[in-house]
Amino acid sequence: MYYDDRTEVFLDGDWIKAKDAKASLFAQTLHYGTGVFDGIRSYNNGNGFNIFKAQDHFQRLKDSAEKVFLKVPYSVEDMIKIAYELIDRNNLTNAYIRPLVYAGPNMILAPAKETHFFMTAWKWAKYPGFEPLNTMISSYLKPSPKSTPVEAKIIGNYSANTLASAEAKKLGFDEAILLDHDGHIAEGPGSNIFYEKDGELFTPKLGNILPGITRSTIMEICDELNVKVTEKDITPEEFYQADHAFFCGTATEITHISSVNGEKFKKKWDDSIGHNLLEVYQQKVMFDEYRGLTIV
Ligand code: PMP
Numbered sequence: 001m002y003y004d005d006r007t008e009v010f011l012d013g014d015w016i017k018a019k020d021a022k023a024s025l026f027a028q029t030l031h032y033g034t035g036v037f038d039g040i041r042s043y044n045n046g047n048g049f050n051i052f053k054a055q056d057h058f059q060r061l062k063d064s065a066e067k068v069f070l071k072v073p074y075s076v077e078d079m080i081k082i083a084y085e086l087i088d089r090n091n092l093t094n095a096y097i098r099p100l101v102y103a104g105p106n107m108i109l110a111p112a113k114e115t116h117f118f119m120t121a122w123k124w125a126k127y128p129g130f131e132p133l134n135t136m137i138s139s140y141l142k143p144s145p146k147s148t149p150v151e152a153k154i155i156g157n158y159s160a161n162t163l164a165s166a167e168a169k170k171l172g173f174d175e176a177i178l179l180d181h182d183g184h185i186a187e188g189p190g191s192n193i194f195y196e197k198d199g200e201l202f203t204p205k206l207g208n209i210l211p212g213i214t215r216s217t218i219m220e221i222c223d224e225l226n227v228k229v230t231e232k233d234i235t236p237e238e239f240y241q242a243d244h245a246f247f248c249g250t251a252t253e254i255t256h257i258s259s260v261n262g263e264k265f266k267k268k269w270d271d272s273i274g275h276n277l278l279e280v281y282q283q284k285v286m287f288d289e290y291r292g293l294t295i296v
Pocket of ligand 1: 190211213214
């Protein structure tokens with residue numbers, strides 16, 4: 001699914017076939033989760049392809065790595081070049097790019113000396129829109145920022161998210177919504193969250209959530225469209241009263257949430273602010289900021 005015999009990946013400075021790539025079973029990351037990653041989208045824009053907000057994603061990767069004492073041996077600019085070459089080498093355009101920084105062999109709970117850098121990509125279809133999601137408030141909480149830096153994409157942080165998603169599916173829902181340690185709405189397992197009420201948008205303030213790049217793009221678009229967005233602590237009770245809600249993230253863009261804990265939101269997706277935002281978002285991602293080409 002993620003690679004075939006011809007797929008090339010970038011590992012520690014070399015281009016190699018994915019099928020020949022090897023990692024140590026004694027890597028600290030494998031045992032303790034002290035590694036970081038990012039998720040980036042490349043879009044076919046008719047002039048080739050554009051890697052959307054590559055700069056922001058690779059900067060976040062570097063910042064995340066620092067939080068777990070891993071040093072990325074590449075500049076943001078180097079990583080952007082590697083990402084463009086990766087897409088070219090694999091004849092992709094619409095793709096999902098996954099850079100991963102992981103620690104070398106180390107069985108003790110101290111920073112590892114060796115850092116590895118891996119980047120791969122796989123085909124990602126252009127979605128006409130996602131199915132509406134029936135969600136539930138998870139019994140799993142997003143870790144407190146006092147336990148682990150939640151603003152970084154640390155592998156270990158994803159245990160709670162994976163458990164929340166599994167719990168939701170087991171109980172017949174499509175996806176989970178995690179609360180933070182104070183009991184406020186935090187985010188989805190792999191996305192940020194917004195709700196609409198009386199023509200305005202609301203989203204959890206920063207501090208207990210991953211500061212998503214799609215979240216900031218949505219706020220930029222709202223600024224352009226004069227849609228008011230308020231970042232604040234959101235109680236589950238406020239969320240239940242929303243007219244509409246959506247998840248947002250690099251992989252899934254803007255995804256319509258149709259219900260929470262069995263309660264349907266009032267507004268139809270087609271009439272919601274989220275629906276308008278998705279149309280503008282899908283234009284924005286085409287703009288080639290790196291090669292300076294315009295949208296076709
Ligand atoms: N929260 C979590 C926990 C995520 O994994 C993601 C996906 N990276 C997001 C939010 C959305 O972030 P972004 O828009 O940068 O993809």
